[in-house]
Amino acid sequence: MNSERVNLTITVNGKTHHLQIPPHRYLAEVLRYDLGLTGTKVGCNEAECGICTVLVNGVPVDSCIYPAVKADGCLVETIEGLATNGAENGRIFRDRISPRVRTSYYRPEQLKGLHPLQAEFVRHGAVQCGFCIPGLIMTAKALLDANPQPTDHDIKVALKDTYCRCAGYPAIITAIKSAAAIMRGEPPLPVTIPESERPLHVVGTNVIRPEAVAKVTGKAVYTDDIQFPDQLYGRTLRAAYPHARILAIDTSQAEALPGVYAVLTAKDVPGRLHHGLVYQDWPALAKDKVRYIGDPVAIVAAETEEIAAAALDLIQVTYEPLPVVDSPEAALAPGAPLVHEEWETGNLLKHIKVRHGDIEQGFAEADVVVSRTYHTATTEHAFLEPECAIGVPAGYDAAHPRLTIYVGSQIPYADRNQVAACLGVPDSAVRIVSPLVGGGFGGKEDIAAQIHVALLAQRTGRPVKMLYRRDESLRFHPKRHATTIHIRMGAKRDGRITAVQAELYGDGGAYASLSDKVMTRATTHATGPYAIPHAKIDCYATYTNNPPSGAFRGFGVTQSAFAVEQTIDILAYELGIDPLALRRKNALRVGTTTATGQTLRESVGLIQTLDEVARRIAADKTPLNPGGNRVRAWGIACAYKNTGLGGGAPDKSAALVEVYPDGTAEIRTSAAEIGQGLVTVVAQITAEELGLPYDRVRVLLSDTDLTPDGGPTTASRQTYVTGNAARMAAGRMREMLASVVAERLDVPPGSIRFEEGLLRANGRRVAFGEAVQWLIDEGREPRAYYEYVAPVTQPLGTGGDMHFAFSFATQAALVEVDLDTGEVHVLKVIAVNDVGRAINPVGLRGQVEGGVMMGLGNCLTEAFIVEKGVPFTNVLARYKMPGIKQTPEIVSVIVEDPTADGPYGAKGVGEISSIPTTPAICNGIFNACGVRVLTLPVDQDALLRALRNGRLEVTE
Ligand code: FES
Ligand code: FES
Incomplete structure (x- = not known):
């Protein structure tokens, strides 16, 4: 390996450092790993997300691609240098790893000494997972240094290349304007949040996140911020084909490479080879065959990342490529190649059914019947913190008597049990410690590197860190299911819906992950939040050779709501009834029964959300005739979403x-x-x-x-x-x-x-x-x-309470379509959510703003593209997420219809806030220009073609 070093002198936050570094080292690496200034985060390594922004001689740069040698002799400012109340200047790694990594504590005096940007980000609730925040604040600092009185537009332009996937952009804009006001000697802007109707002593009041100050000062610890002095670096060799038999693996050359400490394959897994949250079908290391392009075939631990990467190139794998199953339709075709030969139902992972009433009778009673087929895309969580895990071997030091895994996890105990099973040790032999998590959205529920670092740490006797680069993260982790939905809906002339029949085909990818549960939720919610007397829903969750699909905010309901809520509008059009009135007529309310046979006894705030949306649309003053070749209209959609696991699962x-x-x-x-x-x-x-x-x-x-x-x-x-x-x-x-x-x-x-x-x-x-x-x-x-x-629930098909609580929502989206270009802009979203009780209104607003933005991306831009099992979306730049410039005005309104057993009446908000956005926008598009979009994301070229050719639907 190349051991050349060059001299580097940089002054960071006022302190000068003389370093000798490899010539190709980037500034972010020097800051994070050489100086220990881990406040600077890295999300993509490709100048796409902007969260690594620092200032070099006052100019914002993407430090992930900025050669460190270019900063020689320069003044560098990082997030750690902004506060005057004890900025850190590095070398703090191990000291932070007390057993109480996550102890959090908020004290009001902590805001003193912060830069106004830091304090206002905290005060206005602009901080969620926090991973993007240092980059956003440094970018904003450069803006305010040059422009003390920025407009919303100025802020959007300055931050257009810096992502926040939690997407509290409205709060971010307000925080920056408020900081600017303070820096001009004016009073800060007031914090405006939707207050709880019934605040108690602390519950329902405006409080500050305990960990927010750490997140705005760069002191917050995420997994990659932890470093052990003698740690090794792990890398994973992944499949060369989406479907192939493994004939031989030769690791001898890699093992012989100086600096390599371990090369492991499936034969080195001492315990159970497979893991999985529902079905254990996912090998920790592929043994006989690979089933998707992210399958791990071998893992390496080495002295440096470069050596580990070089070792991967020396591993020889002989494959016999197999035909690729690339869609649910291909999976279910007669004679299709089998993804899992041993699975009893072939490529059909699960057939999920909802039966309610008599479907024939339901359609016989209908005066009007409509039907459509919808397609949703595979989508990507794009949490900004890529997966990272550190394994510390048992007995490494006094703080680690047992194998310890540091990992930002959504399910620490399930991680522990799965790691222990693969290692063949009792659960109690493994400890999982989760530092802060830089976003998850469902994408950090499955095992990523946890088992691999455990195996490598135990084999080498040294701590081993694995940090996925963005391309590996994209290739590896489960996505949102691409789903095809055929739906048929019938109603009486008076608007009473009599029947819903649907078939859903979900692409589960190579391993089960949470497909069973996600597609069950898609199925049970496929009649929407309406009382439908007769329903017949069939869902086919399939194995394919695409990346696995799993949990993603909305958990399958996002897909079915897209189909149901547009079909409701189509039905309303056919019946000549106002879509909002049609929804109100059929809305679930206390005493009605869901399609799974659950009679709702309380806490059904759907009608209130509809009424609130109607009232606010009526009062809205935004002109609906913008002139030129642009047209505008409102679209609405409703949703409901279970709180809790449900379906009989102990919760x-x-x-x-x-x-x-x-x-x-x-x-x-x-x-x-x-x-x-x-x-x-x-x-x-x-x-x-x-x-x-x-x-x-x-x-x-x-x-x-x-x-x-x-x-x-x-x-x-x-x-x-x-x-x-x-x-x-x-x-x-x-x-x-x-x-x-x-x-x-x-x-x-x-x-x-x-x-x-x-x-x-x-x-x-x-x-x-x-x-x-x-x-x-x-x-x-x-x-x-x-x-x-939690209250007992019943499995699907047995009637009774399948869930112990539901949240309800209605959203209205004001959409503008440019008839010359097919461009779609969302100008405003009114989001009304029945959450039972708003315990933390600031956090709730963040969840709503982020949910709406994720729904907007799901509708207009986001698609993880896979061709014959091979991702085209292999860098973040190929995954189009909405940024601050696409952020509409978001009006968040809370409805509090309490649920008896929830804490103070509370039920969930994380998912419901995202579900109705996509169909509301699509209904807005139709209302604006008369074209219905049945395929996601909305292809604006296809929309333009439809407009020009006089076609009424986009199916491409
Ligand atoms: S732009 Fe540098 S980490 Fe994404
Ligand atoms: S707070 Fe911005 S990515 Fe989470």
């Missing part, structure tokens, strides 16, 4: 609260914070229950040694399930403290009130910390644990 979460004599509390659970704001929610709930100020509660998440199992972060379940676990654990602690204090004060325990850090009764008061000390003095543990078990 539970545990939390533990510990209180301290200094008057603080810590709440612990293994539930992932992926940007959605769970840390804030459990801190608020704990503070509420214990009557503590919010800033006296710490949160510790996702360490399987220290925090109980909160279950998967999926199905919009964490606020409900883990929120309840936190609430009950804190309630138990409250009872313990009340009993101690009641005895000392000689009052009934029930008379004690917990308020603002005090316990009050009969005109007397005891400080919370003093009460804790009394508890300890009695020899009792100041800890309370609670495992919350």
Whole structure:
């Protein structure tokens, strides 16, 4: 390997460094790995996402592709240099890896000394997963240095090449304008959020994320920010074909390469070879055949990444290519090649059925019947933090007596169990620690590098880090299912829908992942949020040689809502009924029954969301005749989405609260914070229950040694399930403290009130910390644990409650179509969500803004393109996500129709906020220009062709 070094002198945040570096090193690598300034993040290595932005002599640059030698003699500014309250200047890696990696704590004084941009990003709730934030703030700093009074347009232009996938762009714009105001000596802009209708002491109020300050200062720790002095670097050799038999693997040359410590293949897996969240069909290392282009064939650990990469080139694999199954239709064709020869139903992973009423009778009763076929695309999560994992071998040091995996995970306990099974060791021999997660959206539920770093660490006896580059991330991880949906809907003349029949064909890709569950949700939601007396839905989830499909925000409902909500509009058109009125007539409400046979007894806020949207459209002043060759119209769509796993799956979460004599509390659970704001929610709930100020509660998440199992972060379940676990654990602690204090004060325990850090009764008061000390003095543990078990649900096909709660939503999109070009612009979205109770309105707004933007991308631009099993989308630049320039005005409105068992009435919001956006835009397109788009994403050239040729539908 080339060991040449060049001298580099740079001044970073005012401190000069003299370094010797390899000549090809990029500035981001020098900052992150040589200087330990890990606040600068890397998301793509291809100058596409902009999150690595730093300033060189005041000019913003993409440090991921900026040769470090170019910065020789320059002044470099990074996120760590902005704050004046203790900027870090590097070399902080190992010190951060205390067992309490995730302890979070917010104190108001932390905002002091921050740069106005940092403080305003925190105050306005512009920070979600946080991974993009350093790059956004540095880009914004360059803007404000040059332009102290930027307009919205100026901000959009400056940030047009810097992505935030959590997409709180409206909050980001406001935060930048507010910071600019402060820097001009003017008052900051007020924080405007949709407040809860019924705020309590802390729940429902505007609070700041405990981890937000760390995220805006560059101190937040994500997995790749952790580094061990003697760590090795892992790389993965992936399949050369989407479908092929492996005839031989020769690793001898790679093993002989100096600096290589291990080369492992399937034969080196000591335990169970396969992993999988539902079916264990996914080999940790491919053995006899490869089934998609991301299949891992061999893994390497080496002294440097360069050596590891070189070793991959030396591994010889002999393949026998096999015919490629590239679509559900091909998978189900007679005589199709089999992806999994041993699967009993061939390439049919699962046939999922919904039967309700008598479908023949339903259509016989209908006066009007419409039918269409819809196609949705494979889409990509594009979380900005690529997958990364570090395996630390058992016995490495005192802090790691057992095998430890650091990984940003959505399901830490499932990771632990799957790693242990593949290693052939008990679950208790493995510890999973999750640092912060730079976005997930469902894409970090499956195993990525966890098992590989475990195998390599155990084999080499040294820590091993695997960081996927963006191309590997795109190639490897599960996507949203491309789905074809044939749907037929019948209604009476008065608008009462009598029947829905549908067939769905979902591309599950090479391995099952969560296809069974995702496509079940697509099936059960294929009648939309409407009371349909007769329904017959069949879904075919298939194995193909495409990348696996799995969980993705919306969990299958995104696809079926696209079809249902456009078909409803088509039906309304045929019937001559207003689409909103048609929806209202058939809307689910208390007392109605879903297509799976569940009678809804409470918390059905759909009608309120429809009414709120109608009221706001009527009041909207945006001109609908822009002139020229542009046309505008509103489109609406509704949605519902289950909260929790449902379908009979046990759904539970545990939390533990510990209180301290200094008057603080810590709440612990293994539930992932992926940007959605769970840390804030459990801190608020704990503070509420214990009557503590919010800033006296710490949160510790996702360490399987220290925090109980909160279950998967999926199905919009964490606020409900883990929120309840936190609430009950804190309630138990409250009872313990009340009993101690009641005895000392000689009052009934029930008379004690917990308020603002005090316990009050009969005109007397005891400080919370003093009460804790009394508890300890009695020899009792100041800890309370609670495992919350959600209400029982029934499997599909058995009737009864398939889910314990649903969220409801209506969205309206104001769409403009350019008749000359076919371009579609979304000007405004009104998003009304029934969430039961808004526990954290700031976080909720972020979820809604991000959900709308993800729905907008799903509609207009996003497609992960695969040709014969080989991704064309192999770099981020080929995946078109909407950025700040495409951001419409987003009006977020909360409806709070509480659910009885949710914490304070809350149910999920993470997914519902994204589901109606796509069909609302498509209905808007039709209403504007008369062309219906049946295939996603909307192909604007095809739309233009349809406009020119007088065609009424786009099916391409
Ligand atoms: S542009 Fe540098 S990491 Fe994406
Ligand atoms: S906060 Fe921007 S990517 Fe998550």
